[in-house]
Amino acid sequence: MRVVVIGAGVMGLSTALCIHEHYHSVHQPLDMKIYADRFTPLTTTDVAAGLWQPYLSDHGNPQEADWNQQTFNYLLSHVHSPNAEKMGLALISGYNLFHEAFPEPFWKDTVLGFRKLTPRELDMFPDYSYGWFNTSLILEGKSYLHWLTERLTERRVKFFQRKVESFEEVARGGADVIINCTGVWAGALQPDPLLQPGRGQIIKVTAPWVKHFIITHDPDNGIYKSPYIIPGTQAVTLGGIFQLGNWSEINNIQDHKTIWEGCCRLEPTLKNAKIVDECTGFRPVRPQIRLEREQLHFGPSVTEVIHNYGHGGYGLTIHWGCALEAAKLFGKILEERKLSRRPPSHL
Amino acid sequence: MDTVRVAVVGAGVIGLSTALCISKLVSPSSITVLSDKFTPDTTSDVAAGMLIPHAYADTAIHKQKQWFRETFDHLFAIANSTEAGDAGVHLVSGWQIFRNLPAEEVPFWADVVLGFRKMTEAELKKFPQHVFGQAFTTLKCEGLAYLPWLEKRIKGSGGLILKRRIEDLWELHPSFDIVVNCSGLGSRELAGDSKMLPVRGQVLKVKAPWVRHFIREGSGLTYIYPGASTVTLGGTRQKGDWNLSPDPEMSKDILSRCCALEPSLHRAYDIEEKVGLRPFRPDVRLQKELLVKDGRKLPVVHHYGHGSGGISVHWGMALEATKLVSEWVHALRNPAPKAKL
Numbered sequence A: 001m002r003v004v005v006i007g008a009g010v011m012g013l014s015t016a017l018c019i020h021e022h023y024h025s026v027h028q029p030l031d032m033k034i035y036a037d038r039f040t041p042l043t044t045t046d047v048a049a050g051l052w053q054p055y056l057s058d059h060g061n062p063q064e065a066d067w068n069q070q071t072f073n074y075l076l077s078h079v080h081s082p083n084a085e086k087m088g089l090a091l092i093s094g095y096n097l098f099h100e101a102f103p104e105p106f107w108k109d110t111v112l113g114f115r116k117l118t119p120r121e122l123d124m125f126p127d128y129s130y131g132w133f134n135t136s137l138i139l140e141g142k143s144y145l146h147w148l149t150e151r152l153t154e155r156r157v158k159f160f161q162r163k164v165e166s167f168e169e170v171a172r173g174g175a176d177v178i179i180n181c182t183g184v185w186a187g188a189l190q191p192d193p194l195l196q197p198g199r200g201q202i203i204k205v206t207a208p209w210v211k212h213f214i215i216t217h218d219p220d221n222g223i224y225k226s227p228y229i230i231p232g233t234q235a236v237t238l239g240g241i242f243q244l245g246n247w248s249e250i251n252n253i254q255d256h257k258t259i260w261e262g263c264c265r266l267e268p269t270l271k272n273a274k275i276v277d278e279c280t281g282f283r284p285v286r287p288q289i290r291l292e293r294e295q296l297h298f299g300p301s302v303t304e305v306i307h308n309y310g311h312g313g314y315g316l317t318i319h320w321g322c323a324l325e326a327a328k329l330f331g332k333i334l335e336e337r338k339l340s341r342r343p344p345s346h347l
Numbered sequence B: 001m002d003t004v005r006v007a008v009v010g011a012g013v014i015g016l017s018t019a020l021c022i023s024k025l026v027s028p029s030s031i032t033v034l035s036d037k038f039t040p041d042t043t044s045d046v047a048a049g050m051l052i053p054h055a056y057a058d059t060a061i062h063k064q065k066q067w068f069r070e071t072f073d074h075l076f077a078i079a080n081s082t083e084a085g086d087a088g089v090h091l092v093s094g095w096q097i098f099r100n101l102p103a104e105e106v107p108f109w110a111d112v113v114l115g116f117r118k119m120t121e122a123e124l125k126k127f128p129q130h131v132f133g134q135a136f137t138t139l140k141c142e143g144l145a146y147l148p149w150l151e152k153r154i155k156g157s158g159g160l161i162l163k164r165r166i167e168d169l170w171e172l173h174p175s176f177d178i179v180v181n182c183s184g185l186g187s188r189e190l191a192g193d194s195k196m197l198p199v200r201g202q203v204l205k206v207k208a209p210w211v212r213h214f215i216r217e218g219s220g221l222t223y224i225y226p227g228a229s230t231v232t233l234g235g236t237r238q239k240g241d242w243n244l245s246p247d248p249e250m251s252k253d254i255l256s257r258c259c260a261l262e263p264s265l266h267r268a269y270d271i272e273e274k275v276g277l278r279p280f281r282p283d284v285r286l287q288k289e290l291l292v293k294d295g296r297k298l299p300v301v302h303h304y305g306h307g308s309g310g311i312s313v314h315w316g317m318a319l320e321a322t323k324l325v326s327e328w329v330h331a332l333r334n335p336a337p338k339a340k341l
Helices: A010-023 A062-079 A141-154 A167-172 A183-188 A253-266 A268-272 A315-336 B013-025 B061-079 B143-156 B184-190 B248-261 B263-267 B307-333
Strands: A002-006 A031-036 A089-098 A112-116 A130-139 A158-161 A177-180 A196-206 A213-216 A228-231 A236-239 A274-285 A290-298 A301-309 B004-009 B029-035 B089-098 B114-118 B132-141 B160-163 B178-181 B197-207 B213-217 B223-226 B231-234 B269-280 B285-293 B296-304
Touching: A002 A010, A010 A031, A010 A141, A010 A177, A010 A301, A010 A315, A062 A089, A062 A130, A062 A315, A112 B114, A141 A158, A167 A177, A167 A290, A167 A301, A177 A315, A183 A274, A183 A301, A196 A253, A213 A253, A228 A253, A236 A253, A253 A268, A290 A315, A301 A315, B004 B013, B004 B307, B013 B029, B013 B143, B013 B178, B013 B296, B013 B307, B061 B089, B061 B132, B061 B307, B143 B160, B178 B307, B184 B269, B184 B296, B197 B248, B197 B307, B223 B248, B231 B248, B248 B263, B248 B269, B269 B307, B285 B307, B296 B307
Parallel strands: A002 A031, A002 A177, A031 A158, A089 A213, A177 A301, B004 B029, B004 B178, B029 B160, B089 B213, B178 B296
Antiparallel strands: A089 A130, A112 A130, A196 A236, A196 A274, A213 A228, A228 A236, A290 A301, B089 B132, B114 B132, B197 B231, B197 B269, B213 B223, B223 B231, B285 B296
């Protein structure tokens, strides 16, 4: 069975690993290749701070809540292992801040120790009058992609740098199954009017005394448009930009000011922090994730495609649940082609 | 009014904070800090500086709580200001965990720290050997940054800082009007106080920047305290042990105990061993004493013996020590026939 995964961000690599773990065996070797024009550190995943936190309200597809939870549980089971640091995985606690009372999120029992903020804690944030405290996880994109790449390389999965122009070219190249993890650029392979870039810009600073995440919310304005501070292992990510439809990959000076002023107002200790990097990325925004099969016909044969894109700003948060779902779909394909020797009961 | 000349002996967290308080609150005064050791070579530099009080057996709980609260509030303001990075003060959240149900589930300081609550079942899963835990947010005050920051402020207030080994408090007479003795373990000699004993503590300072939470075992013997640039792993408590050299076997044991609580520490790097001698006394000595010899008089305020808990109470106690200094100043300026002077 020849499998080609298009895309080497968190979706591409984790889906590849999940499928390989479940279905590769001596009796049914999988010939798996990964095609991508961008690899770490140049993917969208590399820009993300990596905090596990879904959107505040259910996003439309009830399955997504399950996938978010599965991802949290999967990561939590790894956070106590000696591997955690190499994966870029750690526990992290912090604050979600609002201007007024807000309903508790659907993920409040998934994270650890969820509670409302006390008045003394709110005193630290004079612009906000309500909020939550909880312990979550951080999965830093760069480290995680490195770790996934190592695991895939161990399994002899091959990586190829190439810009795929069409599904047809990959099908005619011999692929039986194509896993489409092209993220925000999926429209180039197949038009999708529901997919748009949600441009984000972030500043990275050295401020190792910051141990908590601080996410502010302005529900009228929309998600990620309000300042946020997320401490990574090497640097602290400052953000607060979300521009739908903006394809500019250049760092914008006005956005820089917005982020810097917003975050310094939120956390005055940052005023003396040294800026070490600034990046732009495009969240692959879609009303729902596209995670489904499609059969394409090129000539006499049928090429199976599994789409797995459109994870917006919560890709790292939901990735493993989606990878498991994609693996399920892959299992069905195998069954249908009668190549599977044993049922995928462990899914 | 004549400027009162105050000598502060000792430049650890107690000496420097007391000197700073006096310079701000006793006026007009000139402060001179004298010490044989300065940062980074004091006991305060080895301590992790976590604001978690150590209960003193013979001091009233309400007093200890007051000193802790005053220290917490003072440092909390610094932690939320642009000074935080320079002063080495920051917030940190984490867990105190117990292998057996503690006698006291809610300690006296629970409402001073932030967000204090019991750990949930899900949180306790991280620690399979432990049956109970407390989650809260507190402050870390790192000697290596805080002490230089205090020194800067003392100099800014016109204070002098001199490297000098004082063998006898009388050396300071008659150059100084009042002596404040913050010499910690040194008071065993300097104040002839045989109650002062070292409680040796060995720690590891490691790089593990992915660790963002503190973990402390209820006994206080094993702890993981993440700081701005290093994580302090501890520890030991060896009463009467004066040995300042790190013991490699002990280091292995500390690392092993900490990795059991936080397995990711197996990947810690740049491991440094440090030893500090906690200035232990059954109780802290904060009191006035008038030294008299050959017709000479030397007013002293003793402020030493904080054991494991110095940083947690330093500011509140420095304020109180300053009150005692003010009492001496008043007595000096208002000598009466029946006065104790």
